[in-house]
Amino acid sequence: MELLLLAPTKEVDVDFLVFVERYATDLLKWDILTLFxxxxxxxxxxxQIAQYIGRNAYLIQPELGDLALLGILEQIPGPDNQMLYQLTPKPHLRRVIMKFADQLAEQPLI
Known part of the structure; x- marks a missing residue:
């Protein structure tokens, strides 16, 4: 009888997988999420966000709006009628966002 040796399995973090599928849907959102x-x-x-991540402000505006609608970012009024964006204060989402950035730092795409 042959014994089959299986590699140890990692526990799957369902919240993390749901976060990636729902919020980190493209590389531009990855950059925004990582920044925050x-x-x-x-x-x-x-x-300002576009400058920090090296992207075009016109292109990131819809992504910022999406992340705000999804509750990941908050929109707050700034000076000169400018909209400012900040990370949600919700602890559960902040934890998953931090984990997302940590995972990218540990296993970059390139």
């Missing part, structure tokens, strides 16, 4: 995960107290305009 690494700087959880950060609040900035779309133009």
């Amino acid at each position: 995960a690494c700087n959880p107290s950060f609040s900035a305009s779309a133009a």
